[in-house]
Amino acid sequence: MSEEIVSETTATAGSSKLTNAQKARIERNQAKAQKLREAKLVSHPNKSNIQNINANEERPIGDQTNNVIKVQGTKYIDSGGGFLLEQPVLANKTTGSEADAAVVPIIDDAIAIPVVYEECLDCGDQFADSYLFTNFGHSVCDKCRDTEDRHALITRTEAKAEYLLKDCDFDKREPMLRYISRKNPHNVRWGEMKLYLHLQVVKRAMEVWGSEEELTRQHEQREDKRELGKARKYNKQMKQLRMEVRSSIYTKKIKAVHEHEFGPDSYNEEEDSYTHVCLHCPYTETYEKM
Known part of the structure; x- marks a missing residue:
């Protein structure tokens, strides 16, 4: 095919007068011919091994010459990496030129997969991947990551106590908060900790309570209830203690008996x-x- 294209381009080029369309066609044919020549120059990675199989078809089992092993009619190539590459058995013996023709040429025509870049919310630079984006979906590059303050992590228990959140706020409210699991540092036998991104937890708390003032008011109400419960428990214990010490004061009134x-x-x-x-x-x- 390449020879036909080359001959066509040569014959056309030899004419005295060429139109613009013909010149463009010549250039396209020359480019195709060049690609075909380059494709034939690329050798298959297992081309030499196929030739070795044909040349050593009758070698016994265990013969490691040229890294070819024949087992029960099936030929293998020792890759040197701990495994064997199975090669198809040719029905008829072929010459070296035929084996070359049987090898499919490798053409460098791969499809370029586009890379999606994210824009960092802090510095504005584009990045392909980062720790915060991979684990929490937060578009911040690794250079701008602040593990001590803005991008600190918080456990699920601390988030529930500090921001008065429930389990449904983490797992059922859309979108669900992403987390990473880590071994409990206090005891490895306990369950794994769930660590959330602190700023995402704060955002979820604002969605639940509406504002920081409402969250503060909820904290105060729960603190008042907690103090009231402590006072009631204390008074009950003191009354029980007085009854045990001075039981005569706390004698129950007996109902008047019929005379x-x-x-x-x-x-x-x-x-x-x-x-x-x-x-x-x-x-x-x-x-x-x-």
């Missing part, structure tokens, strides 16, 4: 006793007169 009003007495001669009955209730009292 019986008895009717006339009746005498029982056999037992020599007297009996009278209450006029207001069925209570009966038996007694003896001295």
Whole structure:
């Protein structure tokens, strides 16, 4: 194909008068021919190994000459990296020129994958990847990362206590807050800690409470409830202590007992006793007169 293109370009170039369209066609054909020549100059990485297989097709198992091994009719190439490359077995023996023709030429025509660059929120420079962007989706480059102040991390427990957030605010409210997991430094047997980006937690708290004033008011209300609960618990313990020390002061009032009003007495001669009955209730009292 390349020879046809070259001959066509040569014949066309030999004409005395050429139009602009013909000249452009000649240039395109020359460029194609040049690419084809360069493609043929590129050798396949396993080209020499294929030739070695054809030249050493009848070698026994274990023959390591030219890094070719034949096992049960299948030929392998020792890559030198700890594994073997399987090579297809050719049906008919081919010459060196035919083996060269069977090799697919490698053309440097790769598709360029576009790289998406992010713009740093602090310095404005573009970057392809950074620690904060990869783990938290925060567009700040590694040069501007401030681990001590602006880009500090906070645990889930501390965030819930400081900003009065619930689990649903982390996991269900969109977008869910991203985090990284780390081993607990206090005890490795405990569960892993979830570390969040502090500024993202503050932003989520503002979404929940609306403003810093409302968050402060919620803190004060909970502090008042906590103090009231402590006071009630203290008073209850003091009352219990006083009852144990001076129990006579805290005797319960007993309900007034019904006072019986008895009717006339009746005498029982056999037992020599007297009996009278209450006029207001069925209570009966038996007694003896001295």
